[in-house]
Amino acid sequence: MNELNPPERLLMGxxxxxxxxxxxxxxxxPIVGHLDPIFLEVMEQxxxxxxxxxxxxxxxxxxxxxxxxxxxxTCFVNVVEPGDRVVIGVNGVFGQRMCDVAERCGAEVERVxxxxxxxxxxxxxxxxxxxxxxxxxVAVVQAETSTGVLQPLQEIGALAREYDxxxxxxxxxxxxGVSVGVDxxxxxxxxxxxxxxxxxxxxxxxxxxxxQAVSVLQSRQSKVQSWYLDLGxxxxxxxxxxxxxxxxxxSMNYALREALRLIQEEGxxxxxxxxxxxxxxxxxxxxxxxxxxxxxxxxxxxxxxxxVKIPDHVDEAAVRxxxxxxxxxxxxxxLGVFQGKAWRIGxxxxxxxxxxxxxxxxALETCLGSSTERASGLTAAQQVLxxx
Amino acid sequence: MNELNPPERLLMGxxxxxxxxxxxxxxxxPIVGHLDPIFLEVMEQxxxxxxxxxxxxxxxxxxxxxxxxxxxxTCFVNVVEPGDRVVIGVNGVFGQRMCDVAERCGAEVERVxxxxxxxxxxxxxxxxxxxxxxxxxVAVVQAETSTGVLQPLQEIGALAREYDxxxxxxxxxxxxGVSVGVDxxxxxxxxxxxxxxxxxxxxxxxxxxxxQAVSVLQSRQSKVQSWYLDLGxxxxxxxxxxxxxxxxxxSMNYALREALRLIQEEGxxxxxxxxxxxxxxxxxxxxxxxxxxxxxxxxxxxxxxxxVKIPDHVDEAAVRxxxxxxxxxxxxxxLGVFQGKAWRIGxxxxxxxxxxxxxxxxALETCLGSSTERASGLTAAQQVLxxx
Numbered sequence: 001m002n003e004l005n006p007p008e009r010l011l012m013g014x015x016x017x018x019x020x021x022x023x024x025x026x027x028x029x030p031i032v033g034h035l036d037p038i039f040l041e042v043m044e045q046x047x048x049x050x051x052x053x054x055x056x057x058x059x060x061x062x063x064x065x066x067x068x069x070x071x072x073x074t075c076f077v078n079v080v081e082p083g084d085r086v087v088i089g090v091n092g093v094f095g096q097r098m099c100d101v102a103e104r105c106g107a108e109v110e111r112v113x114x115x116x117x118x119x120x121x122x123x124x125x126x127x128x129x130x131x132x133x134x135x136x137x138v139a140v141v142q143a144e145t146s147t148g149v150l151q152p153l154q155e156i157g158a159l160a161r162e163y164d165x166x167x168x169x170x171x172x173x174x175x176x177g178v179s180v181g182v183d184x185x186x187x188x189x190x191x192x193x194x195x196x197x198x199x200x201x202x203x204x205x206x207x208x209x210x211x212q213a214v215s216v217l218q219s220r221q222s223k224v225q226s227w228y229l230d231l232g233x234x235x236x237x238x239x240x241x242x243x244x245x246x247x248x249x250x251s252m253n254y255a256l257r258e259a260l261r262l263i264q265e266e267g268x269x270x271x272x273x274x275x276x277x278x279x280x281x282x283x284x285x286x287x288x289x290x291x292x293x294x295x296x297x298x299x300x301x302x303x304x305x306x307x308v309k310i311p312d313h314v315d316e317a318a319v320r321x322x323x324x325x326x327x328x329x330x331x332x333x334x335l336g337v338f339q340g341k342a343w344r345i346g347x348x349x350x351x352x353x354x355x356x357x358x359x360x361x362x363a364l365e366t367c368l369g370s371s372t373e374r375a376s377g378l379t380a381a382q383q384v385l386x387x388x
Numbered sequence: 389m390n391e392l393n394p395p396e397r398l399l400m401g402x403x404x405x406x407x408x409x410x411x412x413x414x415x416x417x418p419i420v421g422h423l424d425p426i427f428l429e430v431m432e433q434x435x436x437x438x439x440x441x442x443x444x445x446x447x448x449x450x451x452x453x454x455x456x457x458x459x460x461x462t463c464f465v466n467v468v469e470p471g472d473r474v475v476i477g478v479n480g481v482f483g484q485r486m487c488d489v490a491e492r493c494g495a496e497v498e499r500v501x502x503x504x505x506x507x508x509x510x511x512x513x514x515x516x517x518x519x520x521x522x523x524x525x526v527a528v529v530q531a532e533t534s535t536g537v538l539q540p541l542q543e544i545g546a547l548a549r550e551y552d553x554x555x556x557x558x559x560x561x562x563x564x565g566v567s568v569g570v571d572x573x574x575x576x577x578x579x580x581x582x583x584x585x586x587x588x589x590x591x592x593x594x595x596x597x598x599x600q601a602v603s604v605l606q607s608r609q610s611k612v613q614s615w616y617l618d619l620g621x622x623x624x625x626x627x628x629x630x631x632x633x634x635x636x637x638x639s640m641n642y643a644l645r646e647a648l649r650l651i652q653e654e655g656x657x658x659x660x661x662x663x664x665x666x667x668x669x670x671x672x673x674x675x676x677x678x679x680x681x682x683x684x685x686x687x688x689x690x691x692x693x694x695x696v697k698i699p700d701h702v703d704e705a706a707v708r709x710x711x712x713x714x715x716x717x718x719x720x721x722x723l724g725v726f727q728g729k730a731w732r733i734g735x736x737x738x739x740x741x742x743x744x745x746x747x748x749x750x751a752l753e754t755c756l757g758s759s760t761e762r763a764s765g766l767t768a769a770q771q772v773l774x775x776x
Contacts, residue, residue: 249591
């Protein structure tokens, strides 16, 4: 078994995305103990930086020591108790996963469903909130990584407030790439992942809870069923008392801090604009090559992740394999309903730059077979890029 | 907020321990996707290497994407169902934590307790197994990180088999530093952490399950209450079908593979012997300085972690603070019953070497105030080291 020598991939799948060199450097900085004054400072700084990207003043804003799905479970498991009614929007894999997680907490789950690739109409949430008993929690995925849909949040947030429910949002593939606006949207619980628009390896899940969510957590009747994800205890370690809970992943926390520092330097609005602009260039290129996006309405397209329909007569797995083997480019296949029918092309964080767009389109052209039409893809993308 | 520039600490607390330079290098290798053929190879290699350190042939031997406590929770949550009777040995913080975790799974928990700092007599387990109904699971901490006790396992394992119960062992602070002997001891479920004797940063929890444990998992009546830690799904991703569950922490998995490769190169018995020998040197030094170990019986001392009584009239927190500030050495304070009464001094993994012992004793001598008696500590340690 030899020394590890992984290739330098261009990571354009649904995550992980490419990691910034400064983040790699932070990742391999000498570790200190989880109660070392140096690490406590890192924790405080990360909380501050996380509040900035979440656009919130929430005190309880921390990274959970697991990947995005651990953040999802943390949010549900801490506020949901057996028998609670929960309304969940489902238009892809991650909405489905939220239902599964909520059911494992003993929730009575009401699904608000639309076909994959569509956003959910707030009126559907209103209908679900009007009927049935008191709803403890309304949950929706802002950035459906399985479909590439960007779900508008404002009206659903207003409805949650109107019906006195907590509002939970999955921002795994949006945080840092799109405005999440935790405070402005009235979001009470939000979770994300480090491996998407934050340009950091997978391993932590940033979360934030409003004071309202914290007070629900504090007034629970039953113990949180997960010890590892019990925010009552975790918040003590991340708060003033510093009571030991578990040994925090030191290196990953170093990396996250540096990743957040990079976003702060670039500026959050500039970061969002970049994700939007390079997606436009990508889509212009794809369309010129004859490939159509899954999401018709450009306003509902998730900037960090583009889903595109696979042309007829194309062996989609063979194309992905060739992209990886010949060009070191990873893109994602379809999940669930979209398996074999769509590709998922990510331009997230450090990957979101002009050369990723151009390299990918050139490689895709080769894989699909050159033609005059295909070649025009690069030109179309260049034109969008030159508009900056 | 500046670039991170952490000091190079000598990590001699209860973990994390120092990370080997080769592990840091692997940690910052370019990441690939979680379904990349290169990563699938890393996964297979890690499974093989983990089986070696666990001393097992168990197929289901993988790292959980969380720290040691996530491994603890994974073991309980996957085999325990509401109403199951569980017998747990409690002689420190981590035995207590197992009770808390088991209760959150709805288990009926029977505690087998002895005072902190002592090992548990197998006869006490037998008494608990004889009375009460059928016991689903017998659990014990091999390496009690809060007390420094090494719990013998053989007889408890035999009792678990006799009473047709699963045998669960916490090997967080033993794996790689002491023989765990999963197959030889009849252990059905075992978990560890990466940040102790494996010389890797915290962030993953290696676990292993026997076929018997897997069959209990597969014949559950109820769904596993944790989605994130559901081994039914996780085992598919780590098995032949590679079904996506969550995005594995790529960098941490790179690091773990390299850490395990280091142990393979050294040889497991040599690694255990090193931990034992340098603890002996440390204790000889401490005793010559007038400090006494908490655990009287040298056979019951946990080689990677030594607990020592704090001398009268010593401000223990001030000493730890001075060690950190003046010498960049971290040791641990006491937990629970031992708070303010004992120090916890780790010699784990990459930290377990002669110069750690000597540097620490010299620094401690300075902190406690030089004297002829104190000075003899270094000599005593040197003598043990020279016996090699």
